[in-house]
Amino acid sequence: EPEVTQTPSHQVTQMGQEVILRCVPISNHLYFYWYRQILGQKVEFLVSFYNNEISEKSEIFDDQFSVERPDGSNFTLKIRSTKLEDSAMYFCASRAGTGHTDTQYFGPGTRLTVL
Amino acid sequence: GQNIDQPTEMTATEGAIVQINCTYQTSGFNGLFWYQQHAGEAPTFLSYNVLDGLEEKGRFSSFLSRSKGYSYLLLKELQMKDSASYLCAVLDSNYQLIWGAGTKLIIKP
Numbered sequence: 001e002p003e004v005t006q007t008p009s010h011q012v013t014q015m016g017q018e019v020i021l022r023c024v025p026i027s028n029h030l031y032f033y034w035y036r037q038i039l040g041q042k043v044e045f046l047v048s049f050y051n052n053e054i055s056e057k058s059e060i061f062d063d064q065f066s067v068e069r070p071d072g073s074n075f076t077l078k079i080r081s082t083k084l085e086d087s088a089m090y091f092c093a094s095r096a097g098t099g100h101t102d103t104q105y106f107g108p109g110t111r112l113t114v115l
Numbered sequence: 116g117q118n119i120d121q122p123t124e125m126t127a128t129e130g131a132i133v134q135i136n137c138t139y140q141t142s143g144f145n146g147l148f149w150y151q152q153h154a155g156e157a158p159t160f161l162s163y164n165v166l167d168g169l170e171e172k173g174r175f176s177s178f179l180s181r182s183k184g185y186s187y188l189l190l191k192e193l194q195m196k197d198s199a200s201y202l203c204a205v206l207d208s209n210y211q212l213i214w215g216a217g218t219k220l221i222i223k224p
Contacts, residue, residue, distance in 0.1 A: 089155075
């Protein structure tokens, strides 16, 4: 069964450093998402991406964040200058795009720790 | 504002039935999802309701009442592996998922 994959599973970085989180969505899916979940808190929407551009973004997704689909398979989230409060699980999700309401499938997540 | 409410934690016994409730107030409604999330893992899809009524899928069922802004997830014949958080999420008018904080379900033998 196809699945969303993410790398790395864990990332530890120093405050102020740049990190790139990588995702490979399910093949043939058209919509891609990034979410974050701070430990013990709710899942929070960051950004959605379709047709090589951002379609929606939340207040959290400020100028420190960017997304890219550098090739036909990868979908990346870059945090330019990490802050302590960026420590969280980051989940990538994708959906087929056959309809607005089709299911989003989540990757296993990247646990980001900022020291 | 947008708001989704779920109980923070519930406890149930192995083999029993448990109902997890979710109420929502959102800007528009294009369906409600239930996801299961084990600690440290990704949410996995359980169910989707967009019309009123009950959807049954094996041991899990989900109910929706749009007029009441209410849904529940019903888990039957509970197993220890069902210990997890259950997340209610609503697809709003912009087709964005708005998430509840999740209900942590503890199953006791």
